[in-house]
Amino acid sequence: xxFLETVRxxxxxxxxxxxxxxxxxxxxxxxxxxxxxxVGLGQGAQQQITSQINKLGSNLIIVNSGANSSLTVSNAAGxxxxxxxxxxxxxxxxxxxxxxxxxxxxxxILLVAPVTTTTATAAYGSNSESTSVxxxxxxxxxxxxxxxxxxxxxxxxxxxxxxxxxxxxxxxxTNLFGxxxxxxxxxxxxxxxxxxxxxxxxVGTTLTGNGDDQIVIPAGTYAQRFSTSSNMNTVSTILLEAxxxxxxxxxxxxxxxxxxxxHNVTPAAPxxxxxxxxxxxxxxxxxxxxxxxxxxxxxAISLLVGGIGVMNIMLVSVTERIxxxxxxxxxxxxxxxxxxxxxxxASMLGLMGGALGIGLGVVAGxxxxxxxxxxxxxxxxxxxxxxxxxxxxxxxxxxxPAWRAAKLAPIDALRNE
Amino acid sequence: xTAIVELSExxxxxxxxxxxxxxxxxxxxxxxxxxxxxxxxPSGSGxxxxxxxxxxxxxxxxxxxxxxxxxxxxxxxxxxxxVRNKRIGxxxxxxxxxxxxxxxxxxxxxxxxxxxHATERHALARExxxxxxxxxxxxxxxxxxxxxxxxxxxxxxxxxxxxxxxLADEPTGNLDxxxxxxxxxxxxxLHDQGRTIVLITHEHEVALExxxxxxxxxxxxxxxxxxx
Numbered sequence: 001x002x003f004l005e006t007v008r009x010x011x012x013x014x015x016x017x018x019x020x021x022x023x024x025x026x027x028x029x030x031x032x033x034x035x036x037x038x039v040g041l042g043q044g045a046q047q048q049i050t051s052q053i054n055k056l057g058s059n060l061i062i063v064n065s066g067a068n069s070s071l072t073v074s075n076a077a078g079x080x081x082x083x084x085x086x087x088x089x090x091x092x093x094x095x096x097x098x099x100x101x102x103x104x105x106x107x108x109i110l111l112v113a114p115v116t117t118t119t120a121t122a123a124y125g126s127n128s129e130s131t132s133v134x135x136x137x138x139x140x141x142x143x144x145x146x147x148x149x150x151x152x153x154x155x156x157x158x159x160x161x162x163x164x165x166x167x168x169x170x171x172x173x174t175n176l177f178g179x180x181x182x183x184x185x186x187x188x189x190x191x192x193x194x195x196x197x198x199x200x201x202x203v204g205t206t207l208t209g210n211g212d213d214q215i216v217i218p219a220g221t222y223a224q225r226f227s228t229s230s231n232m233n234t235v236s237t238i239l240l241e242a243x244x245x246x247x248x249x250x251x252x253x254x255x256x257x258x259x260x261x262x263h264n265v266t267p268a269a270p271x272x273x274x275x276x277x278x279x280x281x282x283x284x285x286x287x288x289x290x291x292x293x294x295x296x297x298x299x300a301i302s303l304l305v306g307g308i309g310v311m312n313i314m315l316v317s318v319t320e321r322i323x324x325x326x327x328x329x330x331x332x333x334x335x336x337x338x339x340x341x342x343x344x345x346a347s348m349l350g351l352m353g354g355a356l357g358i359g360l361g362v363v364a365g366x367x368x369x370x371x372x373x374x375x376x377x378x379x380x381x382x383x384x385x386x387x388x389x390x391x392x393x394x395x396x397x398x399x400x401p402a403w404r405a406a407k408l409a410p411i412d413a414l415r416n417e
Numbered sequence: 418x419t420a421i422v423e424l425s426e427x428x429x430x431x432x433x434x435x436x437x438x439x440x441x442x443x444x445x446x447x448x449x450x451x452x453x454x455x456x457x458x459p460s461g462s463g464x465x466x467x468x469x470x471x472x473x474x475x476x477x478x479x480x481x482x483x484x485x486x487x488x489x490x491x492x493x494x495x496x497x498x499x500v501r502n503k504r505i506g507x508x509x510x511x512x513x514x515x516x517x518x519x520x521x522x523x524x525x526x527x528x529x530x531x532x533x534h535a536t537e538r539h540a541l542a543r544e545x546x547x548x549x550x551x552x553x554x555x556x557x558x559x560x561x562x563x564x565x566x567x568x569x570x571x572x573x574x575x576x577x578x579x580x581x582x583x584l585a586d587e588p589t590g591n592l593d594x595x596x597x598x599x600x601x602x603x604x605x606x607l608h609d610q611g612r613t614i615v616l617i618t619h620e621h622e623v624a625l626e627x628x629x630x631x632x633x634x635x636x637x638x639x640x641x642x643x644x645x
Contacts, residue, residue: 001529016517327513330474331574332502332530334495410474410494414513 001337010345013317014352024313025353027306028393032357032386033364034299039382040365042292044375049284053277055203055211057145059248060277061109061240061255063100065092067270090263090271094219094233097137099262100240106258108251110243113140114219114235118226120190122215124176131172132214133189135222135235143241146211151183151198159218162225166194170202171212189215192225242276252276306353307393314346314401325405326413335406342402343395350394354387361386420483421581421613422448422471427480427490429466440466441477442636448582448615453608455616455627463636468617472505472584473497485581502530506575508585512567514559514574520546521555524574531578545573549603565596572603582613589623601626 014021097114100106116135121128140146141153154165166187173182173196186193194217203211223232242251256274265271318325325338333341365376429441440463448454458464469475470482473489476497482490489500507513514523524542533541546555549569551562559567568588575583585604589597605626608614616627624630632639 001532005529012517323513324515327515328526328530329498330472330501330507330513331527332498334498334530336495337530411469414474414509 001333006337006340006344007348009341010348013321013345014348017317020313021349021352024309024349025356027309028303028350028353028390029306029357029360031299031303031306032354032390033360034302035296035389036358036361036378036382036386037365037368037376038295038299039292040361040376040378041368041374042288042295043377043379043382044369046285046288046292047375047377049288050281052205053281053284055145057143057239057241057277059110059242059245059251060143061242061248061252062275062277063092063096063238063240063255063259064273064275065090065236065271067273091229091231091234092236092238092272093231094223094235096259096262097235097238099258100238100255102258106251106254108243108247108254109240111139111143111241113137113143113239115140115237115239116219116222116227116235117237118228120215120226122172122176123188124185127176127178129172129175129213131175133222133226134214134216135219135226136216137219139241140216140239143239146203147201148198149201151196153198153216154218159220161218162220162223163218164192164194164221165197165218167198167200167216168196169200169210169212169214171210172215173199175213187215189217190226248276248278303389303393307350307397310346310349310353310394310397311401313349314342314398315404317345318342318401318405321405322408322413325408326410326415329408329410330414338408339402339406342405343398346398346401347391347394350390350392350397351387354390354393357390358383358386419450420447421450421452421485422446422615423481423483424471425481427470427477427482429463429470429475430478440636441470443480444633444636444638445480446631446638448613450613451608451611453604453614453616453626453628455618455624455630456633457618457621457624457630458633459619462633464617464619464633467633468584468586471582471615472507472586473501498530502527502578504581506578506580506583508568508571508575508583508588510587510590512559512564512571512591514567514570516559519556519558520551520562520570520573523559523570524577527574527578541577542573545577546570548576549573563596564592565599568592568596568600569603572600572607576607576612582615583607585614585616587618588616589618589620597623 092114094114097112100109101112113136118133119130120133122131137159138153138156149170151167153167154163158165166189168182168187176187177185182196182199185196187196200212200216205211227234240251240255242248252274259272259274260267260270263271328338362378365378369376424447425445427441427444428439431438431440444467456464456467466475470477473484476492477490480490481488484500485504487500489497492500514520515526521539521542524545525538528538528541543552543555546552549572551566551569551573554562554566559570562570588600588604592600601623604614604616608628614627616624618624630641632641
């Protein structure tokens with residue numbers, strides 16, 4: 001008996017009991033579909049987050065003030081020490097930014113953009129809105145990979161001079177100016193008048209907030225007009241761009257070393273954090289992976305239940321078909337052939353359920369994706385894995401029933417009424 | 418004539434807990450090639466046990482069984498399956514045709530287990546069905562055939578592998594008189610063509626169809642047949 005004939009025999013047996021086979025497959029179907037969906041959602045989320053982080057700019061390094069390490073405080077003295085450390089954390093300044101831009105000490109850092117942010121009310125005529133105001137240098141546009149849809153970004157001389165010019169996001173432009181002329185008009189920010197010289201391209205919502213609703217002004221202007229710190233040169237974040245992907249880790253190291261010198265701190269007690277965008281991608285990537293694995297694990301429980309269903313039905317099937325098994329044995333079927341026949345039958349239930357489950361997963365995924373406006377990615381790898389898993393479940397569920405069938409004595413099987 | 422079946426001093430003992438039951442108590446019989454023999458006996462006589470051993474569905478506890486010169490008395494189930502496939506053609510009281518398959522596919526079943534190629538298999542099965550007069554019923558399922566036709570399909574299945582013996586266990590037990598006559602004359606024809614047939618029955622008239630009768634009673638065999 002060839003394998004193809006065994007498959008044909010199994011298919012005939014599955015089809016001979018359509019309702020029962022369909023219900024058995026349903027268990028596997030639901031399990032595979034839910035795993036496909038959770039994995040699809042997880043991969044979608046990962047892609048979404050990665051693309052959002054990438055919107056921040058390529059080869060980006062972020063310098064923040066304050067140590068990132070969490071302090072475990074077990075007593076009052078420890079708490080006091082921790083408080084002291086926090087109190088004396090040196091803020092980032094424009095001097096730090098200038099030092100990081102030094103090509104001799106930091107050859108792998110291409111661009112430096114100090115960033116300070118506040119929230120202010122912007123108004124034009126009778127329109128006004130609360131928006132975020134960013135003070136930075138011209139390098140910001142390159143570091144964060146922003147382009148202009150119209151007008152231009154401010155220049156270094158405008159930045160240094162503290163010119164009253166502003167570049168605004170597309171949403172801000174619509175909110176304040178509607179469909180009217182934007183470039184050349186004046187916008188009032190916290191009572192101070194700025195000339196709008198450019199509109200930024202639309203990037204949508206990024207991890208740092210709505211990239212389309214913000215006003216970007218020169219760092220010098222920001223320091224003079226908006227700084228709330230005792231030191232006008234204080235900035236909240238310094239964004240760096242490494243020369244290329246390969247020099248990213250070198251740039252990270254150079255930035256860290258420069259900051260040690262600038263802030264006069266040791267690696268044991270840093271008062272700043274240097275992190276790369278890649279590290280952020282990796283962290284969030286591993287987070288979504290863990291979350292996806294967890295959810296898939298829950299979904300996989302239904303697969304287990306489905307597998308038990310297959311096993312149960314196969315056991316019933318063996319009992320019901322005792323005479324058939326006896327006859328096949330009498331006619332010369334070796335125990336191994338009988339074993340294979342029932343194994344193939346169980347795998348067929350698993351595989352068919354799996355294939356239908358993938359179908360359902362794909363359909364439900366595309367519906368869900370449209371409904372919640374979020375990508376659901378059903379990858380080829382996930383699909384093949386799902387098929388393999390359903391086949392595996394079928395085989396595992398089939399082993400015991402098939403073994404029972406194979407070891408039946410032909411006389412007992414034939415005698416059974 | 419060479420003996421195709423050679424049973425000597427065959428015992429079969431069943432154990433169930435502390436109770437042992439000796440179903441066969443030393444049976445010796447030989448069946449020559451081309452012989453048509455009937456084994457009769459009332460129920461409980463050990464008839465079914467003997468039939469199971471003759472059919473290689475079970476092995477004797479003691480004694481030897483040579484089938485076509487091959488000792489089959491202590492073979493493993495896997496080897497016995499091969500022997501059954503090659504040497505024995507079964508005809509059952511209940512026909513035992515698979516309901517989901519056509520007559521043709523049912524007849525092909527033993528050839529499938531023998532590993533015969535599909536084309537040859539189809540031809541052999543059709544030939545066997547024509548031989549038993551079911552040439553026009555090859556694509557009917559058992560449910561669409563009468564009892565007599567089903568039994569003839571069963572005989573075709575027994576013939577198709579060209580076995581050493583045909584073992585018919587109460588072949589007419591489920592048939593009306595017309596079909597009984599039909600099946601018995603078919604067995605006669607097969608015997609006339611040189612087939613070795615072992616017929617197991619409890620009916621005297623049926624047993625008388627055979628060349629030679631043996632009777633089993635309380636696990637022992639006697640030649641001839643006692644009057645009812």
